[in-house]
Amino acid sequence: MKYHNSILDTIGNTPLVRLHSVVKGIKATVLAKVETTNPGNSVKDRMALKMVEDAxxxxxLKPGATLxxxxxxxTGMGLALACIAKGYKLICVLSDKQSKEKMDILRAVGAEVVVCPTAVEPEDPRSYYSVSKRLAKETPNSWYVNQYDNLSNSTAHYxxxxxxxxxxxEGDITHFLVGVGTGGTISGAGKYLKEQNPxxxxxxxxxxxxxxxxxHETGIFDENEIYPYITEGIGEDILPKNVDFSVIDHFEKVTDKDAAVMTRRIAREEGIFVGNSAGSAIAGLMQMKDQFTEDDVIVVLFHDHGSRYVGKMFNDDWMRERGFLDEGHKVAQDLIExxxxxxxxxxxxxxxxSHAIAKMKAYNISQIPVTKDGGFAGHVDDRKLLQDLIENPSLMDTPLGxxxxxALPxxxxxxxxxAISKLINSTTPAVLVRLENEKYNIITRYDLISAI
Structure with missing residues (x-):
């Protein structure tokens, strides 16, 4: 009989799959290291088990310990599998930008889930870094795993x-490309590969x-670079100890939109259902496509499974709300949908x-067309009104005329x-759209930006 003693024995030996459609235009051979075949459906199974075994x-770790x-x-999913097999408890602390699917999956495998706000500093007591450390101090017989600074993370990939x-x-790899979060994958695997071929x-x-x-490029930790983003699993507002910058030759930044759009393309064009960081990786690769030759062999690591993003990148409404769907906004009618x-x-x-200001507040709008004798005679804009009122508060009782x-175009x-984009500028915040039956609607800067 052929069988494994536990689910942990099935970690690793994930396949390489050649990519075609999503890397069209790249002369090199591009191979995806598809880590979704791990039992927890992500590359994190490797380091999660390694961190537990080293501990x-x-x-x-004592019997009955809480991780x-x-x-x-x-990582929580990988740790959950290890905890199930070894008899430990698990508390996972997540930021609120993570998908609902991830939280539900963790609960399904017995983990307790604590959710923290994303848009706070790492030192803030509400951040998931701080909450994790606090819970480790407060919970008896517990161990704080700390995947960011626990070097067993990168060792697993080495x-x-x-x-x-x-x-x-067979030693023909020339480039290894992967999203960087904790840094364990690129630092560990990258170190090994460079030792074989510098x-x-x-x-x-x-x-x-x-x-x-x-x-990486300047040695400067610039807090001005930090702001909330949607992409999950890569990027940080801290410098984890697992990131070995000496092993990394180049960083390529990718936008949230490009990552999300490419994630969907990988599923539809390659039949590989993977997560957001895979989309980031391929989008980044395509940004660099002119740097590769037909003799190159590029391995791109696909981090996790697409099932964790069904309510996000694979949901049309979610994509549409963020302006990530290219729905072909061509004319004015499209912009007011x-x-x-x-x-x-x-x-x-x-x-x-005062009446105009009340309407702006009631309808949450920034500009209002002004009518006279059945036609449009002008408009008022909240920024200009504010400036005028600061200089002369008595204007509150002045007629808008x-x-x-x-008047708006x-x-x-x-x-x-x-044509519309040429009309909207610093002095003209919107245009009016003439519809059937002499009805009108409005296109604002926000409508235009969303469409673009």
């Missing part, structure tokens, strides 16, 4: 992932809002400034987006 060897870890979800890639490519290039994929690229059923809010020229700006429903 056991060091005497850090506590801050995770984007995948011992497993790197050797697998080297063997599978000419191999390790390329880290970073995201906008993360500090890695600038720090989201509010075409709403009546245009206007003010008469004899109404007071005395303070209004020139009027375009037809079939006016092309290129």
């Amino acid at each position: 056991e060897k060091q005497g850090l 506590i870890e801050g995770t984007s979800g995948n 011992e497993q992932t790197g050797p697998e890639i080297w063997e599978q490519t 000419a191999i290039k390790n390329i880290g994929i970073d995201t906008y809002g993360s500090v890695f690229k600038k720090y 989201n509010h075409a059923d709403k009546n245009l809010v206007v003010c008469a020229s004899e109404e007071l400034v 005395a303070v209004m700006q020139p 009027i375009v037809e429903a079939n006016t092309k987006i290129e």
Whole structure:
């Protein structure tokens, strides 16, 4: 009989799959290291088990111990499998930007899930870094895993992932490309590959809002680089000890939109259902496509499974809300789809400034067309009104006709987006769209930016 003693024995030996459609235009051979065949459906199974086994060897884990870890979800899943097999408990601390699917999966395998806000500093007591450390102090017989600074993370990839890639490519690999979060995968596997052939290039994929690229290139930890982003599993606002910058040859930044769009393309065009960091990796590769030759062999690591993003990147409504779907906005009619059923809010020229401000608050809008004698005579804009009121508060009781700006341009429903973009500028915040039956709607800067 052929069988494994436990699910942990099935970790590793993941396949290499050649990519075709999504890397069209690259002369090199591009191979995906598909880590979704691990039992927890991600590359994190490797390091999760290694960290637990090393902790056991060091005497850090006692029977019935509780493991506590801050995770984007995948390390938590790997730890959950190890805990089930070895009889430990698990508390996973996640940021609220992680997908609901990840949280539900962790609960399904017995982990307790604690959710923390994303948009706080790492030192903030509400951050998932801080909460993880606090829970480790407060929980009896517990161990804080700390995948960011626990070097068993990168060791796992040095011992497993790197050797697998080297063997599978028969030493022909020229570039290793992977998203960088904790840094364990690129640092461990990348170190092993460079030891076999120093000419191999390790390329880290970073995201906008993360500090890695600038720090690698300048040695400066720039807090101005840090801001919230959507992409999961890569990028950081800290410098984990597992990131060995000396092993990494280059960082390539990828936008949230490009990552999300490419994630969907990988599923539809290659039949490989993988997560957001895989989309980031291929999008980054395509940004660098002119740097590769037909003799190159590029291995791109596909981090985790697409089932964890069904409510996000694979959901049309989620993509549409963030302006990530290219739905072919061509003309004015397309730009007003989201509010075409709403009546245009206007003010008469004899109404007071205070009336316009009240309407802006009530309808959450920034500009209002002003009418006179049945036509459009001008408009008021919240920024200009604010400036005027600061200089002269008594204007609140002034008729709009005395303070209004020139009338907004009027375009037809079939006016092309290129023409509209030329009309909206620093002094003209919107245009009016003439519809059937002499009805009107409005296109604002926000509508235009969302469409672009």
